[in-house]
Amino acid sequence: MSRTxxxxxxxxxNPTPVAGVPEDSPVLAVARRAREAAAELAPLPRTVRDGxxxxxxxxxxxxxAEITEANARDVARAREAGTAEGIIDRLTLTPERIxxxxxxxxxxVALPDPVGEVVRGSTLPNGLxxxxxxxxxxxxxxxxxxxxxxxxxAAALCLKSGNAVLLRGSSSAYASNTALVEVLRDAVADAxxxxxxxxxxxxxxxxxxxxxxxARGLVDVLIPRGGxxxxxxxxxxxxxPVIETGVGNCHVYVDEAADxxxxxxxxxxxxxxxxxxxxxxxTVLVHAGVxxxxxxxxxxxxxxxxxxxxxxxxxxxxxxSAGVEVVxxxxxxxxxxxxxxxxxxxxxxxxxxxxxxxxxxxxxxTESIISRDTAAVRRFVSxxxxxxxxxxxxxxxxxxxxxxxxxxxxxxxxKLHARGPMGLPELTSTKYVVTGEGHVxx
Amino acid sequence: MSRTxxxxxxxxxNPTPVAGVPEDSPVLAVARRAREAAAELAPLPRTVRDGxxxxxxxxxxxxxAEITEANARDVARAREAGTAEGIIDRLTLTPERIxxxxxxxxxxVALPDPVGEVVRGSTLPNGLxxxxxxxxxxxxxxxxxxxxxxxxxAAALCLKSGNAVLLRGSSSAYASNTALVEVLRDAVADAxxxxxxxxxxxxxxxxxxxxxxxARGLVDVLIPRGGxxxxxxxxxxxxxPVIETGVGNCHVYVDEAADxxxxxxxxxxxxxxxxxxxxxxxTVLVHAGVxxxxxxxxxxxxxxxxxxxxxxxxxxxxxxSAGVEVVxxxxxxxxxxxxxxxxxxxxxxxxxxxxxxxxxxxxxxTESIISRDTAAVRRFVSxxxxxxxxxxxxxxxxxxxxxxxxxxxxxxxxKLHARGPMGLPELTSTKYVVTGEGHVxx
Numbered sequence: 001m002s003r004t005x006x007x008x009x010x011x012x013x014n015p016t017p018v019a020g021v022p023e024d025s026p027v028l029a030v031a032r033r034a035r036e037a038a039a040e041l042a043p044l045p046r047t048v049r050d051g052x053x054x055x056x057x058x059x060x061x062x063x064x065a066e067i068t069e070a071n072a073r074d075v076a077r078a079r080e081a082g083t084a085e086g087i088i089d090r091l092t093l094t095p096e097r098i099x100x101x102x103x104x105x106x107x108x109v110a111l112p113d114p115v116g117e118v119v120r121g122s123t124l125p126n127g128l129x130x131x132x133x134x135x136x137x138x139x140x141x142x143x144x145x146x147x148x149x150x151x152x153x154a155a156a157l158c159l160k161s162g163n164a165v166l167l168r169g170s171s172s173a174y175a176s177n178t179a180l181v182e183v184l185r186d187a188v189a190d191a192x193x194x195x196x197x198x199x200x201x202x203x204x205x206x207x208x209x210x211x212x213x214x215a216r217g218l219v220d221v222l223i224p225r226g227g228x229x230x231x232x233x234x235x236x237x238x239x240x241p242v243i244e245t246g247v248g249n250c251h252v253y254v255d256e257a258a259d260x261x262x263x264x265x266x267x268x269x270x271x272x273x274x275x276x277x278x279x280x281x282x283t284v285l286v287h288a289g290v291x292x293x294x295x296x297x298x299x300x301x302x303x304x305x306x307x308x309x310x311x312x313x314x315x316x317x318x319x320x321s322a323g324v325e326v327v328x329x330x331x332x333x334x335x336x337x338x339x340x341x342x343x344x345x346x347x348x349x350x351x352x353x354x355x356x357x358x359x360x361x362x363x364x365x366t367e368s369i370i371s372r373d374t375a376a377v378r379r380f381v382s383x384x385x386x387x388x389x390x391x392x393x394x395x396x397x398x399x400x401x402x403x404x405x406x407x408x409x410x411x412x413x414x415k416l417h418a419r420g421p422m423g424l425p426e427l428t429s430t431k432y433v434v435t436g437e438g439h440v441x442x
Numbered sequence: 443m444s445r446t447x448x449x450x451x452x453x454x455x456n457p458t459p460v461a462g463v464p465e466d467s468p469v470l471a472v473a474r475r476a477r478e479a480a481a482e483l484a485p486l487p488r489t490v491r492d493g494x495x496x497x498x499x500x501x502x503x504x505x506x507a508e509i510t511e512a513n514a515r516d517v518a519r520a521r522e523a524g525t526a527e528g529i530i531d532r533l534t535l536t537p538e539r540i541x542x543x544x545x546x547x548x549x550x551v552a553l554p555d556p557v558g559e560v561v562r563g564s565t566l567p568n569g570l571x572x573x574x575x576x577x578x579x580x581x582x583x584x585x586x587x588x589x590x591x592x593x594x595x596a597a598a599l600c601l602k603s604g605n606a607v608l609l610r611g612s613s614s615a616y617a618s619n620t621a622l623v624e625v626l627r628d629a630v631a632d633a634x635x636x637x638x639x640x641x642x643x644x645x646x647x648x649x650x651x652x653x654x655x656x657a658r659g660l661v662d663v664l665i666p667r668g669g670x671x672x673x674x675x676x677x678x679x680x681x682x683p684v685i686e687t688g689v690g691n692c693h694v695y696v697d698e699a700a701d702x703x704x705x706x707x708x709x710x711x712x713x714x715x716x717x718x719x720x721x722x723x724x725t726v727l728v729h730a731g732v733x734x735x736x737x738x739x740x741x742x743x744x745x746x747x748x749x750x751x752x753x754x755x756x757x758x759x760x761x762x763s764a765g766v767e768v769v770x771x772x773x774x775x776x777x778x779x780x781x782x783x784x785x786x787x788x789x790x791x792x793x794x795x796x797x798x799x800x801x802x803x804x805x806x807x808t809e810s811i812i813s814r815d816t817a818a819v820r821r822f823v824s825x826x827x828x829x830x831x832x833x834x835x836x837x838x839x840x841x842x843x844x845x846x847x848x849x850x851x852x853x854x855x856x857k858l859h860a861r862g863p864m865g866l867p868e869l870t871s872t873k874y875v876v877t878g879e880g881h882v883x884x
């Protein structure tokens with residue numbers, strides 16, 4: 001019997017170092033435990049993972065008092081710090097909200113299991129059997145802002161897809177997140193999963209996030225969820241592969257051949273139905289050929305919806321005629337994700353100019369065209385390079401729930417791995433399994 | 443008519459700055475031109491792209507003299523620098539080799555077009571039509587070493603999949619690559635594609651590669667092809683998303699229930715059939731229960747194949763009995779991709795110890811198990827987290843050609859986007875196209 005191989009194999013005292021992070025960092029310690037947990041998790045069958053999630057849902061309800069108590073401390077701290085009521089509302093957990101979170105977890109249990117799906121398979125000419133099979137990614141890190149419900153949502157999606165999860169929430173929700181993760185860990189451990197499959201990244205400062213971003217080889221992917229500044233920081237600084245989510249500078253293009261009544265309705269819905277989310281429209285571009293007729297209709301409807309228009313000269317003139325105030329648009333407006341009842345508005349000479357404008361300013365999330373002209377639609381769809389191109393419908397439909405994915409961990413605006421709403425399959429990788437009976441290459 | 447929108451749209455004088463790269467960098471200039479070319483390329487139908495590739499193949503044959511002349515300068519320079527003959531051979535282009543490269547391009551033309559494939563699609567409950575469609579990635583950067591045939595191979599695969607390509611070869615092949623890219627650009631331009639769809643990254647120094655790695659927003663993905671040091675540098679330094687390829691520290695595990703004659707044959711084929719490639723085996727682990735019988739057979743067969751065994755104590759003892767020299771194995775050996783007629787060899791107490799050893803030392807490329815025991819095979823396959831797990835066959839089968847993909851741009855050893863041999867679909871992303879008739883969200 002060899003000493004070298006099994007000893008080397010069992011060695012956890014000699015772990016892979018991570019450049020730029022102190023060896024005794026508590027962040028590395030949780031990442032290493034997550035990696036061990038991921039190895040245990042990957043081969044478990046669906047019933048075990050589903051059982052753990054049902055236990056999580058039950059435990060959230062049973063231990064609601066603990067959670068709301070911890071949450072009250074975060075809320076009190078936020079009030080003392082003079083935080084805006086809107087943000088405090090998003091931070092607050094009530095028994096009803098906790099019940100809703102538990103119910104969401106049960107919905108995740110019911111979704112199809114992505115792990116083990118045979119993505120493609122064939123018997124090769126030499127008789128080798130080739131299968132490409134979905135497997136968990138391994139360790140997923142989530143860096144997110146205020147809302148503590150993300151803690152449970154993200155953990156549920158990761159566990160369902162067989163991944164270990166490292167949660168790095170905002171310091172404003174640290175007490176709530178700590179309580180929630182304790183409930184989650186206890187529940188999954190009771191159900192026979194490793195508790196370390198769910199861990200909070202220790203520390204409230206920027207340093208802990210920075211160390212997480214350096215833990216390549218321990219963390220398989222980082223998903224930032226939050227505002228543009230958080231996402232940009234992670235994209236810029238992370239050595240771990242990142243899936244970029246969420247920033248949506250979305251455009252509505254009203255073509256010369258648009259049904260103008262439909263266009264007004266879609267524009268208002270895209271902008272104003274829920275302005276604070278990433279699939280809300282931030283810019284409208286109108287074909288010059290219908291500007292005379294469309295602008296007065298749009299200005300009235302946007303005013304009635306409480307929307308401030310930041311318009312170019314044509315919009316300004318139309319505003320003056322209609323008695324609606326139009327704020328002059330600037331380059332900054334074209335590049336802004338307002339997330340408010342504001343919209344940038346321009347007139348373009350033709351469809352290609354709209355496409356060029358979108359190429360220049362869009363964040364690549366969602367763009368829509370409103371047109372009855374099949375050739376125009378075809379040209380727009382083939383030339384606009386965004387996650388979603390919407391034809392004669394509201395931009396608000398780019399959403400995992402609307403797409404029928406059951407749940408989403410975010411909307412990826414990058415091109416690699418996952419693009420658009422990310423459901424469970426997007427939290428997996430694949431591996432090839434090749435089976436022969438002594439096949440050699442000649 | 444607005445001035446603001448179309449002017450902003452057309453603006454190329456105000457391009458996105460790239461952090462850490464001088465605005466007048468020639469690398470940024472080619473990346474920006476590639477981005478423009480990618481936008482023109484994406485909507486072109488297959489016939490146009492295929493026509494350009496056929497023109498490329500013809501031009502390579504017609505302009506062979508130019509190419510071999512330029513190549514002769516690189517070869518002369520390499521000889522003067524005292525380069526090893528093996529590397530000079532890989533650098534050398536003969537008319538026969540150029541004809542073979544042209545023939546490979548024609549093979550790529552014949553492959554199915556990945557662009558436009560509907561990956562999934564459905565009609566949502568509200569009547570919206572949802573389609574997820576393959577689209578080109580955009581601009582693909584390839585950073586590669588000595589062999590100038592990669593210049594044409596990579597360009598052909600990128601063009602076939604609708605991408606613009608930035609080629610950054612090694613300085614030792616700069617004259618050859620310059621000549622090849624000139625031929626490619628002329629041919630694609632004659633066929634109606636933008637010449638800037640194929641560009642060589644200017645400059646021979648490290649700085650030009652570094653600038654390419656910073657061009658996030660202009661380059662969609664970087665694929666390094668070459669040795670471990672090149673790949674690690676790109677992975678560590680790139681701000682552009684990277685697909686890690688190629689390092690293969692592959693393992694053969696001989697289970698207690700192995701057919702030992704098959705195991706010997708597979709071990710020798712995995713190690714020695716072509717030792718210089720990434721899917722060659724670098725370590726063999728043997729179950730203790732069969733070590734007594736297997737090691738003498740393996741030692742004799744490996745010796746006959748010219749392989750040096752770096753073994754643990756058990757292998758050393760077996761070597762002493764059999765009169766075969768066994769070099770003592772070190773931790774460094776377990777972690778080494780030899781790419782030569784060397785193999786690290788250990789004995790493990792059981793299958794789980796083999797899995798743990800692989801988890802500790804493998805690069806995640808290819809591992810094989812040789813066993814007649816279905817339970818052992820199932821356990822190994824579900825617990826080994828590598829790109830390919832091979833059952834009762836040679837590790838040498840992890841290969842795009844062997845898998846029937848027609849061609850490959852490399853073998854990804856990472857988990858995001860693409861894992862394993864990368865064919866044409868792996869050079870694409872997707873976008874969602876959502877079609878309604880005035881659908882709004884309520």
